[in-house]
Amino acid sequence: MHGIVHKTLKEYVVDRTDDETWDTIVDRAGLEPTLYLPVSYYDDAEIDAVLETLSGMATQDRHAIERGVGRTLAPELLSTFSAHVSHNWTVSDLLAELEGVYDDIETATDDASLPAISSRLESDHGVVTYETHRDTTYCGMAHGILDGIVAAFDGDATVTETACVHDGADACRFRVDFE
Secondary structure (H helix, E strand, O other): OEHHHHHHHHHHHHHHOOHHHHHHHHHHOOOOOOOOOOOOEOOHHHHHHHHHHHHHHOOOOHHHHHHHHHHHHHHHHHHHOHHHOOOOOOHHHHHHHHHHHHHHHHHHHOOOOOOEEEEEEOOOEEEEEEEOOOOOOOHHHHHHHHHHHHHHOOOOEEEEEEEOHHHOOOOEEEEEEEO
């Protein structure tokens, strides 16, 4: 997985606790301490181990933690890939252009491990579909990224998960209601 995810997960934990708690999580997860670089790639198993350990130590379940990490990750992704996104867009504009932006990012990063993303606009809402080939789906993180994108675009919108692979669906789907 892209290092920006690993780096943001660490920042998410440290911002809410402290460096010592992060070190404890890494130790309990059986990982070696690592300086995560946003432009490098790391094993998904590290993310899974940290999320499982963190959810075992916290009062939140893994899905809620993933969603929080996704909210934190969204501004990082928007900043990293800002050349592909217009700052004048609204949330609905971004959803309308999402597949093209995503294709540009996939081509620019030459990353075959990215999940598949599609979107469509209806009159008062958008639908985003998230599919991944990974063993772990990270649906909560996808939900949080959409929440974070709405917040970053000062969008008056609500993101609701309408289907999830954890419930037997073929993909995770999110409805973005424009208010």
